Amino acid sequence: MAFVALSEAEKVYIVHGVQEDLRMDGRGCEDYRCVEVETDVVSNTSGSARVKLGHTDILVGVKAEMGTPKLEKPNEGYLEFFVDCSANAAPEFEGRGGDDLGTEIANTLYRIFNNKSSVDLKSLCINPREHCWILYVDVLLLECGGNLFDAISIAVKAALFNTRIPRVRVLEDEEGLKDIELSDDPYDCIQLSVENVPCIVTLCKIGYRHVVDATLQEEACSLASLLVSVTSKGVVTCMRKAGKGSLDPESIFEMMETSKRVGKVLHTSLQSVLHKEESLGPKRQKVGFLG
Amino acid sequence: MAMEMRLPVARKPLSESLGRETKKHLVVPGDTITTDTGFMRGHGTYMGEEKLIASVAGSVERVNKLVCVKALKTRYHGEVGDIVVGRITERRRSAKDELAMRGFLQEGDLISAEVQAVFSDGAVSLHTRSLKYGKLGQGVLVQVSPSLVKRQKTHFHDLPCGASVILGNNGFIWIYPTPEHKEEDAGGFTANLEPVSLADREVISRLRNCIISLATQRMLLYDTSILYCYEASLPHQIKDILKPEIMEEIVMETRQRLLEQEG
Numbered sequence: 001m002a003f004v005a006l007s008e009a010e011k012v013y014i015v016h017g018v019q020e021d022l023r024m025d026g027r028g029c030e031d032y033r034c035v036e037v038e039t040d041v042v043s044n045t046s047g048s049a050r051v052k053l054g055h056t057d058i059l060v061g062v063k064a065e066m067g068t069p070k071l072e073k074p075n076e077g078y079l080e081f082f083v084d085c086s087a088n089a090a091p092e093f094e095g096r097g098g099d100d101l102g103t104e105i106a107n108t109l110y111r112i113f114n115n116k117s118s119v120d121l122k123s124l125c126i127n128p129r130e131h132c133w134i135l136y137v138d139v140l141l142l143e144c145g146g147n148l149f150d151a152i153s154i155a156v157k158a159a160l161f162n163t164r165i166p167r168v169r170v171l172e173d174e175e176g177l178k179d180i181e182l183s184d185d186p187y188d189c190i191q192l193s194v195e196n197v198p199c200i201v202t203l204c205k206i207g208y209r210h211v212v213d214a215t216l217q218e219e220a221c222s223l224a225s226l227l228v229s230v231t232s233k234g235v236v237t238c239m240r241k242a243g244k245g246s247l248d249p250e251s252i253f254e255m256m257e258t259s260k261r262v263g264k265v266l267h268t269s270l271q272s273v274l275h276k277e278e279s280l281g282p283k284r285q286k287v288g289f290l291g
Numbered sequence: 292m293a294m295e296m297r298l299p300v301a302r303k304p305l306s307e308s309l310g311r312e313t314k315k316h317l318v319v320p321g322d323t324i325t326t327d328t329g330f331m332r333g334h335g336t337y338m339g340e341e342k343l344i345a346s347v348a349g350s351v352e353r354v355n356k357l358v359c360v361k362a363l364k365t366r367y368h369g370e371v372g373d374i375v376v377g378r379i380t381e382r383r384r385s386a387k388d389e390l391a392m393r394g395f396l397q398e399g400d401l402i403s404a405e406v407q408a409v410f411s412d413g414a415v416s417l418h419t420r421s422l423k424y425g426k427l428g429q430g431v432l433v434q435v436s437p438s439l440v441k442r443q444k445t446h447f448h449d450l451p452c453g454a455s456v457i458l459g460n461n462g463f464i465w466i467y468p469t470p471e472h473k474e475e476d477a478g479g480f481t482a483n484l485e486p487v488s489l490a491d492r493e494v495i496s497r498l499r500n501c502i503i504s505l506a507t508q509r510m511l512l513y514d515t516s517i518l519y520c521y522e523a524s525l526p527h528q529i530k531d532i533l534k535p536e537i538m539e540e541i542v543m544e545t546r547q548r549l550l551e552q553e554g
């Protein structure tokens with residue numbers, strides 16, 4: 001993550017504040033910063049989304065391409081994740097500096113989507129063993145202001161919600177040769193169901209309590225954090241501990257309960273914003289990057 | 292727990308919301324300001340081909356015969372006598388330095404100091420030769436653009452709302468709880484690590500959010516503007532101040548109060 005230097009006294013101030021449930025910007029331990037979500041910002045992708053969480057700015061683009069299914073799962077399509085930490089986000093990401101963090105985030109995304117119910121992969125299949133849809137999800141980190149994983153997972157969910165995959169038909173002629181036909185109407189697409197797509201909730205342990213949505217300064221005071229991937233129904237799909245400090249099993253249990261609670265609210269807010277945006281229709285005013 | 296997600300809203304140009312009739316004369320580097328040669332040129336301008344050309348991006352200010360361009364966003368330029376708040380990033384690694392500074396200042400510490408001299412390449416040398424300067428203890432640092440900090444007689448303020456601020460000319464603003472004993476100022480080299488009371492914390496967090504709102508709306512920062520903004524923000528919860536609509540409302544009220552006070 002981006003490194004911010006703090007003096008001992010500043011760290012003490014932050015830690016004591018968290019114990020009293022009053023963080024530097026007046027939030028409680030379970031409050032998120034204001035989130036701005038916008039989809040369909042990149043025109044040449046199948047789906048895209050931009051999420052701003054405080055000073056963290058993430059752009060996700062999804063491209064649907066046709067390819068061959070994996071050998072062990074011939075009836076399903078799959079997702080490929082790639083994360084690019086732009087040098088704009090933090091000085092240490094210059095050159096190859098952001099590669100480590102990028103692979104870490106991509107591996108986390110692979111893990112949280114590595115189950116049967118997150119995305120309906122069978123709907124991405126066109127011809128078993130021959131053709132399927134591969135969704136390439138590209139994440140671009142524009143600005144780093146703390147709490148990267150949460151913002152990225154929100155952006156990925158929003159981009160998948162916005163993804164439109166062209167409808168194709170498989171025609172079989174007399175010789176048994178299969179032909180794929182694309183519909184003439186460019187708006188004839190299938191939408192993915194993102195009901196079960198999980199979001200990551202990062203909980204950072206500061207002192208005796210844990211906080212949700214930590215800023216860069218708060219992350220510098222925390223020795224251990226727990227990344228929990230939660231679906232909209234409150235089901236935990238995967239969990240990972242980060243940081244060099246240790247966590248008591250009781251704390252882990254408490255943090256998991258918090259994440260389930262917080263995760264459900266996160267999903268309801270995101271669903272309502274995405275539906276509100278969709279209801280504005282294609283004529284809505286797009287803010288984009290120059291707003 | 293609070294969670295708010297919203298769709299982004301395009302920013303309105305500031306002059307529209309202020310209802311100003313006279314628009315500011317904005318220039319970018321290379322723009323011609325005037326072809327009239329009767330003017331004296333000030334900061335941010337240079338003479339070329341009998342025209343006055345801007346060298347920075349900002350708004351043109353005219354005072355009688357002097358024309359200068361006030362840059363909207365600049366790096367800090369040191370002047371002798373400026374108060375700055377700084378963070379130690381690197382130290383001299385010599386035995387003499389270790390003996391002299393051991394235990395007092397570590398890397399990452401914040402200090403307040405005064406500019407003693409400015410070198411030709413822009414580097415400044417600082418001194419802390421007074422008890423009011425020195426290592427800073429518990430508090431919150433806010434970083435804003437240096438052009439937003441107003442030049443005043445004193446940059447150390449004890450605000451009546453219950454906290455103190457140091458408005459560094461370099462854009463680093465330090466908010467800390469007012470020390471109870473008057474002899475013990477923000478300086479010295481031993482930091483007090485006792486927990487700060489909840490009431491003080493609320494004041495400090497509110498001030499921090501107010502300063503960030505003022506900086507986002509490009510208002511000049513000085514003790515009066517910060518205080519008016521604090522008072523305008525009292526009806527709202529601390530964490531709500533950073534929401535765009537509430538931020539606009541509070542800063543608008545502050546601006547009006549400041550205009551009334553001047554006029």
